[in-house]
Amino acid sequence: MRYGLLALLVAGLMAVAGYVLAQPMQRAPHAEATPAVNMGTQTTVEAVQQTAERAVSLKIAVNGVRLTPGSVILLKASIQNTGPEEVLLEYFTGQLFEVIIRDEAGTPVYLHSDTGFYKHLMAAPLQLRLAPGETHVENIEIKLVYSRGVEKGSPLPTGTYTLTVYLTAAVQGHPSRTIDGLKAYTSASTEITVEPQ
Amino acid sequence: MKSSGLAAVGSLLVLAAVLAAGFLGLVVFRTDEVAGALVGAAVPVEEPPSGWLDQHLDKLSGGALLSVLQARGVAEYMLAGKTITVPPRASFVPTADRPVGTDPTIHENEPSITVNPTNPRFVVAISHALYTGYCAVFRSTDGGLTWSFVTYLPLRFPNDWCADPVVRYSPNGAIVYAAYMSIRDVNPEPDVVELEADIVVCRSTNNGAGWCTAPVVAIPGGPGRFPDKPWIDVHRFFASSNTNNRVYVTATVFKPTGCDIEFSRSTNGGLAWSTPTIISTTTGCSVQGSRPIGGRAISSSVGHVLACWYNAESDGWQTGVFDIRCRSSRDYGATWNPEVTAVDDMPYELTYWLGPDCKYHRWWGAMFPSIMIGPDGVARIVYTADPTPSDIWHGCTQDIFEDPPDPEPEYTGADVEAGDIFYVRSPGYPYDIWSFPYMVSRDNPGYAQGYATVNVKVINGVPVVFVAWLDHRGSFWTGEPNSKYGVYAAWTWPDKWGRFSPNIQISDVDISHSDFIFIGDYIDSATSNMANDPFVYVIWTDRSDKYDESDLEDDVWMKKVPLP
Numbered sequence: 001m002r003y004g005l006l007a008l009l010v011a012g013l014m015a016v017a018g019y020v021l022a023q024p025m026q027r028a029p030h031a032e033a034t035p036a037v038n039m040g041t042q043t044t045v046e047a048v049q050q051t052a053e054r055a056v057s058l059k060i061a062v063n064g065v066r067l068t069p070g071s072v073i074l075l076k077a078s079i080q081n082t083g084p085e086e087v088l089l090e091y092f093t094g095q096l097f098e099v100i101i102r103d104e105a106g107t108p109v110y111l112h113s114d115t116g117f118y119k120h121l122m123a124a125p126l127q128l129r130l131a132p133g134e135t136h137v138e139n140i141e142i143k144l145v146y147s148r149g150v151e152k153g154s155p156l157p158t159g160t161y162t163l164t165v166y167l168t169a170a171v172q173g174h175p176s177r178t179i180d181g182l183k184a185y186t187s188a189s190t191e192i193t194v195e196p197q
Numbered sequence: 198m199k200s201s202g203l204a205a206v207g208s209l210l211v212l213a214a215v216l217a218a219g220f221l222g223l224v225v226f227r228t229d230e231v232a233g234a235l236v237g238a239a240v241p242v243e244e245p246p247s248g249w250l251d252q253h254l255d256k257l258s259g260g261a262l263l264s265v266l267q268a269r270g271v272a273e274y275m276l277a278g279k280t281i282t283v284p285p286r287a288s289f290v291p292t293a294d295r296p297v298g299t300d301p302t303i304h305e306n307e308p309s310i311t312v313n314p315t316n317p318r319f320v321v322a323i324s325h326a327l328y329t330g331y332c333a334v335f336r337s338t339d340g341g342l343t344w345s346f347v348t349y350l351p352l353r354f355p356n357d358w359c360a361d362p363v364v365r366y367s368p369n370g371a372i373v374y375a376a377y378m379s380i381r382d383v384n385p386e387p388d389v390v391e392l393e394a395d396i397v398v399c400r401s402t403n404n405g406a407g408w409c410t411a412p413v414v415a416i417p418g419g420p421g422r423f424p425d426k427p428w429i430d431v432h433r434f435f436a437s438s439n440t441n442n443r444v445y446v447t448a449t450v451f452k453p454t455g456c457d458i459e460f461s462r463s464t465n466g467g468l469a470w471s472t473p474t475i476i477s478t479t480t481g482c483s484v485q486g487s488r489p490i491g492g493r494a495i496s497s498s499v500g501h502v503l504a505c506w507y508n509a510e511s512d513g514w515q516t517g518v519f520d521i522r523c524r525s526s527r528d529y530g531a532t533w534n535p536e537v538t539a540v541d542d543m544p545y546e547l548t549y550w551l552g553p554d555c556k557y558h559r560w561w562g563a564m565f566p567s568i569m570i571g572p573d574g575v576a577r578i579v580y581t582a583d584p585t586p587s588d589i590w591h592g593c594t595q596d597i598f599e600d601p602p603d604p605e606p607e608y609t610g611a612d613v614e615a616g617d618i619f620y621v622r623s624p625g626y627p628y629d630i631w632s633f634p635y636m637v638s639r640d641n642p643g644y645a646q647g648y649a650t651v652n653v654k655v656i657n658g659v660p661v662v663f664v665a666w667l668d669h670r671g672s673f674w675t676g677e678p679n680s681k682y683g684v685y686a687a688w689t690w691p692d693k694w695g696r697f698s699p700n701i702q703i704s705d706v707d708i709s710h711s712d713f714i715f716i717g718d719y720i721d722s723a724t725s726n727m728a729n730d731p732f733v734y735v736i737w738t739d740r741s742d743k744y745d746e747s748d749l750e751d752d753v754w755m756k757k758v759p760l761p
Contacts, residue, residue, distance in 0.1 A: 121451070125714060126358075
């Protein structure tokens, strides 16, 4: 009888301990948008993307989508801290953004860093701190010409192009990745049309 | 159902934990007791008779015999009927890594170091201090054992920021020079960036304790010219009234037509600077990473100066091969001899980022030469080259301009085997003959070495050539090549006929975690002229407290490396 009571007491204690342990496990799925277990590689990648998008978002705007060959467009690239905490971005002088224009076949015809000397600068990186909700904007002039190869400097022919802006800064605390073969944090695209003059 | 199942699992875990804790408690709390029992049971070891080794001395190997005799202070020894002279034991004082700049809120990186040639108690270091916008000065008054922050270097205009700092003592130790970029955004529009910069010099005449209040422009920028990547140096081993106030600066100057290497000199201790001289100009732009160094001083009008830099060659930046090119002067930089190719068509260029797949920090600056002229007048250069060819600079995995994209590109982008350290030398002025490149770093393929620094330390009258670099071989155990790095070194002297010692790790640990973007474009080293200071002072960006490349905070550490 005494042993039976003792066994009951021990079992009760173990059940209480088990319940306490189980509570955090039950709460975990509610704390994150994705379950913490049995999610595999696919979810890890998705989580990274979500984290990246939550921390800093990139928006772009151009002052016209119907353009003439060789014309100059004004690109406005804005990044916003969409997270709850301050974010630190570190980037090289003149290299916060990279811009690539691709033709309808997806072939790059314009690389913005081809047009200046910034990619060959070796100065220290700059730091940009964005408070929650804060936005940083840069205006970039883009001349619609080929940026390299035998056609370098020639106006882009008529057609539809995809203009993609890459945020090439490092973001403190967020893992690295490559987008379209470039080292970048996130990107945004828009279509532009070059029409006959 | 789910909760009860979890509760059952939890119960089992509790039971397992209780059992484990009990076992651990048994082990932990009884350790002393067990150890005490072992000690109590130990049998006293009998002392060997004194001098027992003497009967075996002649049978010892040469090295062991020498060590025993040196330990006993024996100068001469009779071996097999022949008297041999025992050389004195070389002093070898190991030192630990020393923290220089470790503020957790500031990203200290890209450090430079100099030691007073005549009084090695005084050591001065400077580095980036990202977040402040300034470059920071640190100082040691006990030979590099302890360090303290001194000040931030003044900039040309109030809203400027600092980059690329380099520090050097004058040959006689009277002046400390700091050269750096003072950069500003001159466009009043908040959304448009338009940069200007100057290369400026600030000096200290009290071993780094106090500095200028306003820097002097050595290589000016302005509309249409942007100077970058300065370096400053002196006639390091040739102190005299002809050289003590001479100091030289070089930089890359970007212009609308391309880029040049420009040189400026001061003959009054850095107070005033000459109008810059273009010492290399290229069609388009293919040069970067220049450094000057002073050599022998013959008279007030005859003194040797050498300047060397990276040239991307006609196949373009960060792909294919590259050169190291130099020019020399016999009149303290007033006029220059024709350009010489010290390293010709070196295979291959480094990629912009350290691989694999651009995963880590900026890397291509490791190709830029580090140069030193020793007291023997011999010039030495070290630099990094990639043994595996890579694709164009921008592609992390392949040429993004390839049309159509090659599914199996011949060359990848930034890969793991991304650099080895090479050494060349020239016997003397006019520095127009250079040796074939010798590979100093020796490791298994698959890990990068780069950002080398070369220096010379005279030990017992012999100029020992010392090379240190950042080395990623220690990342092998992580399964992630190049994720970790440490500082490695090798040295040579004339009797070794150009061969270097085996590579040794000189930083206490080699677990600095690589950065996503930047750890600096160089490390640095310094020596004094004093015989009682057999050290090379090496300084680097340290990230041994990091576990992730996206943690961007850096520190600066240094080490006194004793030479044999």
